[in-house]
Amino acid sequence: MRTALNNPFQPGSDVVPEIWAGRTAQLSDWRDVLRPRLEAGLFERGRTILGEPGLGKSSLVRRIANEAERQGDWVTPQIRIAVGSDPIKRLAAELLVIADKAGLSTGRETRLTRLLQRVESIAINGVSLALSPSEGQEPHSALTEMLVEIGRVAIGRGTVVLIHIDEIQNIDDERTLSQLLIALGDAITRIVEVDVPGVGRLERSLPIAVYLTGLPEFDEASGARKGATFTRRFATTVLAPLEDDDLRTALRPLVIDGWEVADGEGGFARIRMQSSAAEAIVDLSRGEPFLFQLAGQKAWYAGRGDVITYDEVVRGWREAQAEATSHVERILDRLPSREREFLEAMADLQPSDRTLTKIATEAGFAKSTDAGPPSQRLDRVRGIITRGKPYSFRHRALEAFLTSDWPDVE
Ligand SMILES: Nc1ncnc2c1ncn2[C@@H]1O[C@H](COP(=O)(O)OP(=O)(O)O)[C@@H](O)[C@H]1O
Ligand SMILES: [Mg+2]
Structure with a gap:
């Protein structure tokens, strides 16, 4: 049976989670x-x-x-x-x-x-x-x-x-x-x-x-x-976000063998996860370790059966949405306004149009050289973007938040 006591997912700071991914x-x-x-x-x-x-x-x-x-x-x-x-x-x-x-x-x-x-x-x-x-x-x-x-x-x-x-x-x-x-x-x-x-x-x-x-x-x-x-x-x-493959690998023990929990009657049971459910968790977390734990935790609580289903992941995520939003907003809010404007402008452009000049214009910077320092810091100091040709997001949750309806799910 899935309970709070045997939930292996653990969002929250400073804990080493039982379900570990990558790094x-x-x-x-x-x-x-x-x-x-x-x-x-x-x-x-x-x-x-x-x-x-x-x-x-x-x-x-x-x-x-x-x-x-x-x-x-x-x-x-x-x-x-x-x-x-x-x-x-x-x-x-x-x-x-x-x-x-x-x-x-x-x-x-x-x-x-x-x-x-x-x-x-x-x-x-x-x-x-x-x-x-x-x-x-x-x-x-x-x-x-x-x-x-x-x-x-x-x-x-x-x-x-x-x-x-x-x-x-x-x-x-x-x-x-x-x-x-x-x-x-x-x-x-x-x-x-x-x-x-x-x-x-x-x-x-x-x-x-x-x-x-x-x-x-x-x-x-x-x-x-x-x-x-x-x-x-x-x-x-x-640190960069985790790779989807790392998250997938971390969930494999649940998908393949199941996660061993006490069954409440002195024995053990195994909680399994549908592979479509695992895939949904990977997709929703966007490489964010915190969101990964959050999605997993809520899915675990969304039902009581021995198998965590795709529907339970979606239902759980609805419960998590507000927290997922504030997690990303907290990251955005910490940014100096220039950097935030830069990111928002970048998100408004088509991926192939994300060049320094176009982003600077879109952001309304007076000169495109004004975009230099914030873009450098977003890349080198924060690891949020990559200044390639074109520029791209490394922080996939920020990208999803600024360019789509995520974290909303239908
Ligand atoms: N490699 C990882 N795999 C799975 N979950 C992780 C991993 N690293 C961190 N987490 C989870 O992410 C959340 C945030 O981790 P934390 O170490 O507190 O972040 P930070 O110190 O960077 O703010 C915690 O819930 C933690 O359990
Ligand atoms: Mg910390």
């Missing part, structure tokens, strides 16, 4: 590049993953972090930055937890004890009050040293440290942002010497992976705010 490039980057290289002592940049709301940035890194934790790596929870909160304080507190795991807090070395005290004071007082000027040290250096100590223990244990800072665009204070990025950046670029039995002393990097996630606006933070070395220390990816 294979990013998952394999962790499994096949980042983690193995860090474990081997090779340098790897931190990862910055940006994208419009609902594209699955937080879920992606939580999934990677969960996988890492199952392997025995030391991971922080999602360090979610609220506007006006102090990220340095949060990071310090999480590093103390990891230091404890690493056994550092029980050490007797005076140097370590003092370092822990400094980090504790940062965790309590935050960035501004943490250190009196007489101590002559910026908070970032204490955090870096803490990371280095943790990293050294991690080397001995063959484990990797994963730090996840989310909603990074919310750090609006310049000094705080640069403190944070320097603390993390100095740790991942630090070279340490280790004794390798039978080989001797070797230089290596620390096994520390840093993931920063947030809205594309983070990319606008000027070079000065982020520090000149930022791009040498962090590699940035802008």
Whole structure:
């Protein structure tokens, strides 16, 4: 029986859904590049993953972090930055937890004890009050040293440290942002010497992976705010919507074998999905992970039988329409007016007519060069369009919303 308790679809932020789709490039980057290289002592940049709301940035890194934790790596929870909160304080507190795991807090070395005290004071007082000027040290250096100590223990244990800072665009204070990025950046670029039995002393990097996630606006933070070395220390990816094939593949277990649920009588039942129903969910979601979960969740609730039907998907989606609309409107509303006008003008033109000049005219821009900056940002910073010949939409839900009746279904 389909109930709220066994519904595997989960719209909402910050959860790793049971029905997972795609993102294979990013998952394999962790499994096949980042983690193995860090474990081997090779340098790897931190990862910055940006994208419009609902594209699955937080879920992606939580999934990677969960996988890492199952392997025995030391991971922080999602360090979610609220506007006006102090990220340095949060990071310090999480590093103390990891230091404890690493056994550092029980050490007797005076140097370590003092370092822990400094980090504790940062965790309590935050960035501004943490250190009196007489101590002559910026908070970032204490955090870096803490990371280095943790990293050294991690080397001995063959484990990797994963730090996840989310909603990074919310750090609006310049000094705080640069403190944070320097603390993390100095740790991942630090070279340490280790004794390798039978080989001797070797230089290596620390096994520390840093993931920063947030809205594309983070990319606008000027070079000065982020520090000149930022791009040498962090590699940035802008997430695109999921491919239809990824969504299809994610639904296959439901279509082929059915999804196992408790039948309420101590046994198990399998909930299957008609392939036409799966196809309808794929079509309605337009590559948006959030809408995919929403469509699935509502379809699950739209009936009680062992098979999710096409009609149930449509009925469920009617319930979801208002939310789907506000999801897309939220993305549009966040855009600066120039960018929004650009998109609307682009949507009003036939796909083959979408050239920079024609879009600029359609948008009523005085000169076609005025369309340059917004179109660049929509492409490079936000990943909403592709400036090909002609221009096209990468964000398929926005395209559908601006060019058709979607999300309305008949
Ligand atoms: N790869 C994925 N496959 C299926 N659903 C996903 C995937 N990534 C995210 N989701 C779902 O999409 C919604 C939004 O994800 P979230 O990570 O909160 O987005 P963001 O952090 O980019 O705003 C959540 O309901 C989540 O379960
Ligand atoms: Mg998020």
